Amino acid sequence: MEPTAGEVRTLLIGDDPLTEGLHEGLVVQGHIVATVATRPSGDRETLAAAVDAAVALLGRTDLVVHVPRRPMDPVSLVDQATADWVAACEAPMAEALAVVRACRPHLGSGSRLAWVVPTVALGGAAGFAGAAAAAEGIRSLAKGAARQWGSEGIGTAVLAVSPEVAFGPDAGGPLVATTTLADSALARPGHPVYDLAPILSLLADPASAALTGATLVADGGVWMSP
Amino acid sequence: MTGTLLLKDRVALVTGGGSGLGLGMATAMARHGAAVVLACRRPETGEAAAAALRDTGYDARCVRCDVTSTEDLEAAVASTVTTHGRLDCLVHNAVAPPGPPGPVEEVDLDRWEALVATSLRAVFDGARAAYPYLRAAGGSMVLMTSASGIEGSASLPAYAMVKAAQRTLAKGLAVEWGPVGIRVNCIAPLGLTGALSAACEANPVLEERLVRRTPLGRLGDPVEDVGPAAVFLASDLARYVTGQTLVVDGGGFLGL
Numbered sequence: 001m002e003p004t005a006g007e008v009r010t011l012l013i014g015d016d017p018l019t020e021g022l023h024e025g026l027v028v029q030g031h032i033v034a035t036v037a038t039r040p041s042g043d044r045e046t047l048a049a050a051v052d053a054a055v056a057l058l059g060r061t062d063l064v065v066h067v068p069r070r071p072m073d074p075v076s077l078v079d080q081a082t083a084d085w086v087a088a089c090e091a092p093m094a095e096a097l098a099v100v101r102a103c104r105p106h107l108g109s110g111s112r113l114a115w116v117v118p119t120v121a122l123g124g125a126a127g128f129a130g131a132a133a134a135a136e137g138i139r140s141l142a143k144g145a146a147r148q149w150g151s152e153g154i155g156t157a158v159l160a161v162s163p164e165v166a167f168g169p170d171a172g173g174p175l176v177a178t179t180t181l182a183d184s185a186l187a188r189p190g191h192p193v194y195d196l197a198p199i200l201s202l203l204a205d206p207a208s209a210a211l212t213g214a215t216l217v218a219d220g221g222v223w224m225s226p
Numbered sequence: 227m228t229g230t231l232l233l234k235d236r237v238a239l240v241t242g243g244g245s246g247l248g249l250g251m252a253t254a255m256a257r258h259g260a261a262v263v264l265a266c267r268r269p270e271t272g273e274a275a276a277a278a279l280r281d282t283g284y285d286a287r288c289v290r291c292d293v294t295s296t297e298d299l300e301a302a303v304a305s306t307v308t309t310h311g312r313l314d315c316l317v318h319n320a321v322a323p324p325g326p327p328g329p330v331e332e333v334d335l336d337r338w339e340a341l342v343a344t345s346l347r348a349v350f351d352g353a354r355a356a357y358p359y360l361r362a363a364g365g366s367m368v369l370m371t372s373a374s375g376i377e378g379s380a381s382l383p384a385y386a387m388v389k390a391a392q393r394t395l396a397k398g399l400a401v402e403w404g405p406v407g408i409r410v411n412c413i414a415p416l417g418l419t420g421a422l423s424a425a426c427e428a429n430p431v432l433e434e435r436l437v438r439r440t441p442l443g444r445l446g447d448p449v450e451d452v453g454p455a456a457v458f459l460a461s462d463l464a465r466y467v468t469g470q471t472l473v474v475d476g477g478g479f480l481g482l
Contacts, residue, residue, distance in 0.1 A: 077350065077353060077398070077399060078354050078357050080350075080354075082347075090346060094338070097330075097384070101332075101333075104331035124396070124400065125398055125401065126402045129398025129399055129402060130350075130395070132394045132395070132397070133392070133395035133398065136375075136390045136394035137375075137388060137390050137391035139390065140379075140383070140390035141386075141387050142378070146378065147380035178401070213378055
């Protein structure tokens with residue numbers, strides 16, 4: 001199907017159930033979506049080639065959404081092997097930088113690059129210390145990119161989602177109980193299709209252009225600061 | 227030093243301790259009675275710094291340590307414990323130079339890997355090596371973060387990334403280690419180190435700009451201004467403080 005000029009064209013980068021849910025939800029929102037799957041062994045050049053091919057299919061990119069890889073099982077830091085640490089902390093940040101490099105040529109005025117990270121970026125988490133650190137590093141990346149690209153009309157943003165959404169209910173549920181004081185105001189963590197994709201869609205709307213570098217917390221009302 | 231010695235009989239290992247902020251913090255900790263071990267990549271620098279501290283009557287020594295080497299970090303911890311019998315505080319201050327400002331999409335891969343190796347992998351390795359001794363001592367760990375990590379940096383985005391990551395890593399470790407009595411905190415300093423002095427000499431506008439955005443109107447001194455923050459966080463005064471970032475920058479960053 002040929003996309004029409006008014007449709008939002010979204011490049012989604014990730015490879016997990018959350019990414020799949022966001023894909024479905026963005027389609028429901030009327031986006032034309034192309035997904036590039038990330039691979040643990042993927043290098044910068046492979047990712048760039050995949051992004052180029054996907055953008056060629058889309059015709060242009062209004063919104064890029066990156067869902068960085070993250071571990072799904074908690075392991076305390078002292079029990080981790082170096083490979084565990086690299087996978088949890090270093091690889092996701094390197095992947096985010098590779099996404100920036102690959103997507104920058106395709107971003108123009110009015111477009112936006114967004115990341116989806118767990119809220120543990122804000123408060124840390126036992127068993128997920130490396131993943132939380134990576135998520136916070138990516139939040140800083142979004143801010144730095146926003147400051148550099150703002151004059152060109154290119155925005156960034158971060159969507160922070162519940163650990164139950166990011167790590168799954170088995171690991172995320174207990175994590176929520178140990179990392180926050182507050183219960184979820186909405187008493188649910190947020191559904192990728194019906195709760196989270198609409199927020200990403202908002203970020204593609206020109207009406208949100210003044211919002212850049214910021215983190216939108218969509219965890220059902222656990223984190224409410226600042 | 228007069229008054230109460232907040233770190234009497236304590237032992238601190240400071241990476242990047244041979245100069246700049248690391249030496250400033252080590253000096254302040256030594257003034258408060260700690261035996262300090264300066265972990266330095268360039269031993270000639272660290273030996274001279276340790277000798278100068280000893281000449282002033284403090285307990286200081288240097289161990290050669292490249293923090294990008296797991297073995298070096300393990301050896302530095304082991305040497306500290308062998309010599310002093312304990313380890314109360316690990317201050318991780320070492321960091322690779324951030325490199326020149328540039329577009330975020332052109333972050334040099336080698337520079338990035340050096341920043342990750344010194345600021346994150348080294349914390350992972352150091353934390354694992356120090357854990358049993360910090361646990362035995364009821365000790366603490368101090369990481370050096372930066373307000374740029376919190377604000378995001380238009381000039382040094384990769385540096386800001388790793389500093390932001392360190393801050394949340396400290397929170398995660400604080401949660402993991404709190405139950406066994408180990409505290410983990412961060413300092414976000416603005417200290418006039420040798421590197422910053424050189425940067426200001428090369429770019430006179432930089433110092434003027436930094437001072438202008440600092441309510442106290444000056445850049446911090448590594449020993450007199452930043453050092454006390456490390457003393458406090460390592461001492462019993464901070465026994466109920468963990469997972470926090472202490473911003474020591476003359477009021478320049480007020481966004482916490």
